[in-house]
Amino acid sequence: MRRRWQAVLEAGLGDARTRILGIFLIIVAVVGTVLMRSYANIETVFAASLLAGSLLGRWWTILVPLTALAVLQPLEWSTTYVGYGLNAITGITFFVISGYVFVGFLGRRIRPRVLFRVKSVALLTTISVPVTIAYDLWTAFGEWYFITRPFGVGIRTVLEAQVPFTLYHLLSSLIFVPLFGSIFLFLHTYGWPSRTPAAATKTPDRE
Amino acid sequence: MAPRMSEKQQAILFAAVLIAAIAGLYATTLLLQPVPVQASAVHFVRLDVEGMGWSIQYAPVTTNNNTAFGLLLEASAKLAFPVAYVWYQIPQGVFVTAINGSVNGEGRYWLYQVNGVYPNIAADHRALHDDDVVRWSFSTAQEGM
Helix, strand or coil: CHHHHHHHHHHHHCCHHHHHHHHHHHHHHHHHHHHCCCCCCCCCHHHHHHHHHHHHCCCHHHHHHHHHHHHHHHHHHHCCCCCCCHHHHHHHHHHHHHHHHHHHHHHHHCCCCCCCCHHHHHHHHHHHHHHHHHHHHHHHHHHHHHHHHHHCCCHHHHHHHHHHHHHHHHHHHHHHHHHHHHHHHHHHHHCCCCCCHHHHCCCCCCC | CCCCCCHHHHHHHHHHHHHHHHHHHHHHHHHHCCCCCCCCCEECCEEEEECCCCEEEECCCEECCCEHHHHHHHHHHHHCCCEEEEEEECCEEEEEEEECCEECECCEEEEEEECCECCCCCHHHCECCCCCEEEEEEEECCCCC
């Protein structure tokens, strides 16, 4: 029974390199977003979720966004967005989490076949543009439904107000997806730069 | 048939396109920032702040704090009641979170009107003119807008 669970865990989390990269993606998502918190929509959870799905796959597709948001959401609701009612918090959190999980799953669907190539980074960066817009539309709908609709504000007004935020989110994606995409593609393909060539040449198993 | 680009050429092309896209996007966001209000003297403006079971009125003859937020801060300093707010860089503007101890939350938020109209801009970017009436109210969803 224990062996069976161990096998399930290993299949879900992948080899050691995949696990280390998964944990690093969570750290990048949390630390990057906390450091950029004074800039709305400049964040690293999006890039981390997309990379988790497209590079690591397996359970990391969900684990990276969920773990990062399990840290970030309570932090944001208790500091930046303090004072909102439980209904608004629950509703918006649902839209945020489901949005990032969707990004992870989309990343998994478009997993680049070529590792550590310019084409792969370009593909991830290009795809991040429509996915960022789709994510913002989804969360703007949640914001309208749970926060502004009760005040009589229409969805059109919310979407108009969303435009500058989406532009900044696109800026964030265009910076962080190629930046972390290049770094993680390299690490995923070659592992950590090592003095012992044998340790650095093993290619991780792909799902 | 066009010759196949090397990995290095692809990287240079990708970096060039990416930098151009980031620069263009950043320039657009700068253009969308609200224009700061230039300080100028306004006359006979009035401020009404309505909390839960309390109200504050302030009506200076002349003031240089010619924004809805500037007038609130001036009243806060003159009449000694606290105002809490968060300043956002993107898009630029303040979000008032508490006035005189009444904090946003649980369905009540500080909203402002100028001459009975809810502006769609942050209070520090809403310019005031002579005889304008600014009303800050601690509104519920049903009362608002």
